[in-house]
Amino acid sequence: MAPLLRRVRSYFAPVNRAEYHPTLFDPTQNGSFALGSPPPPWVDLGWIAGFTRHCGTKIDPVRSGAPAVTQLQTRTEIEATLSFAFESWGKLQMALSGGTQQMNLLKAASGAVAAGSGATAIAATPLLTGSTAVISQVGATAAAAFSTGELVAVDIDNTGQTGFVGSGVSGAYLKNALTDVDYIRRITLNVGRIASISEGALTLESPLIAGVPGALMKLSAAVGFCDREGSSFFQEWSALFVGQGQQGERVIWHYPRLQAMSGIAETIAQAAGGYEKARLSATFRALPVKDPVDGETVVCFRSYIAG
Amino acid sequence: MQNAKDTFYEMLRGRLAALNPGRTIVLRGVVRPGVLVEENELVSTVVLPDCFRVNWTQAAGDPDGDLATIALQCEIEYETAGTALNGGMDRGRALSAMDAELQATINTDTQTALKSNYKGLTTGLAVEPMATSIWWGQLVFGKVEIKDDRLARTGTVMVMSYEKTSEL
Numbered sequence: 383m384a385p386l387l388r389r390v391r392s393y394f395a396p397v398n399r400a401e402y403h404p405t406l407f408d409p410t411q412n413g414s415f416a417l418g419s420p421p422p423p424w425v426d427l428g429w430i431a432g433f434t435r436h437c438g439t440k441i442d443p444v445r446s447g448a449p450a451v452t453q454l455q456t457r458t459e460i461e462a463t464l465s466f467a468f469e470s471w472g473k474l475q476m477a478l479s480g481g482t483q484q485m486n487l488l489k490a491a492s493g494a495v496a497a498g499s500g501a502t503a504i505a506a507t508p509l510l511t512g513s514t515a516v517i518s519q520v521g522a523t524a525a526a527a528f529s530t531g532e533l534v535a536v537d538i539d540n541t542g543q544t545g546f547v548g549s550g551v552s553g554a555y556l557k558n559a560l561t562d563v564d565y566i567r568r569i570t571l572n573v574g575r576i577a578s579i580s581e582g583a584l585t586l587e588s589p590l591i592a593g594v595p596g597a598l599m600k601l602s603a604a605v606g607f608c609d610r611e612g613s614s615f616f617q618e619w620s621a622l623f624v625g626q627g628q629q630g631e632r633v634i635w636h637y638p639r640l641q642a643m644s645g646i647a648e649t650i651a652q653a654a655g656g657y658e659k660a661r662l663s664a665t666f667r668a669l670p671v672k673d674p675v676d677g678e679t680v681v682c683f684r685s686y687i688a689g
Numbered sequence: 690m691q692n693a694k695d696t697f698y699e700m701l702r703g704r705l706a707a708l709n710p711g712r713t714i715v716l717r718g719v720v721r722p723g724v725l726v727e728e729n730e731l732v733s734t735v736v737l738p739d740c741f742r743v744n745w746t747q748a749a750g751d752p753d754g755d756l757a758t759i760a761l762q763c764e765i766e767y768e769t770a771g772t773a774l775n776g777g778m779d780r781g782r783a784l785s786a787m788d789a790e791l792q793a794t795i796n797t798d799t800q801t802a803l804k805s806n807y808k809g810l811t812t813g814l815a816v817e818p819m820a821t822s823i824w825w826g827q828l829v830f831g832k833v834e835i836k837d838d839r840l841a842r843t844g845t846v847m848v849m850s851y852e853k854t855s856e857l
Binding site: 389428429431469470472653654655656657 | 749751752753754755758760824825826827846847848849
């Protein structure tokens, strides 16, 4: 029986860019996870619309003889792309669909000069000992400057680093050192929303993607996110897509390395009441990994898990 | 879903009362703004004139977002015989006035309202503001109906809300 799929759910996991190390999903151990709670480090990105895969692999004949007869075939190019639109807007969805640096709009300092992706920020707040992935200890005085529902970006100061930057997930690549002390907090994907504030501790709605914060990390309040058409960095992520069949079966598409191959765009869908829903849409190209089982170079895995 | 319905009614009642404080009804011995939700009142064959009667008629869900979205069709019926002083010859004008009030209440620049949970009111507790807002579309006027000496119309508007599982 062909799987009957109504919709597809998407999941994210980081790629260690510096070491070219993606997150691999093992369908034998985790193929039946509950859709709402993927196994770590996978992060639920919600439902997607218009999930379409494109195979660009070229298979050419190898002919010989007169007249020429195809004796065998060879794969001359391996290529896979896919396109879809996220149903939900969030930091990760915006960053991945945008495909490039995704700036956190840090709260601006009073009188700062205007800037398109965020003016000079208010000085960041150091994290104190005892902070965890969901609780940021900042002390009672500093906590008074934050409010419930506010976004926060948590990362280290920029002290002239180059290369991939951003804790947990690389959010940018710095070819040259920058002087903005807050730059890494501007591009970090290590963000959260404050659920409650009590006794100098900010409790976040969900764990930070980088886990327990390091000792040098600081926290900046943000008012939102911003992406820019035309910047240079390529986001890369390990992706998982799950289609749940009606007989308990499941189709899992796993792309260990995906990069956006489209610019920043939305697709518009009709919504109830005469409204239009803006979906984050994108097209991605799959990049290769070596399957450790036999050393083959592959760009995606499709698994069928029987119900 | 009930929180969305209650919130929309509260918005409607508050805005209509502010717009025309003189439009009131007496219901179960209480004078109140001239809007009621039929399903919240005693079943009756008597149709009150010169007030807005809210009916929730259809519902549809969209489960694909972070939070499921529910769309509720709200039909607002109203009718008038005009005034006895004018022998009902002003019934068209009275209906136009009600059209204008409804239009001004619903088709505003801000078509959202913070969703609240009113359940606590039944036990003396406070109204509980929620984390999301309801929103609604444009009001669509139906044709005028003639009901004996009254002119009647139904305005329809779609009301949308994000629904948490905890609201079920």
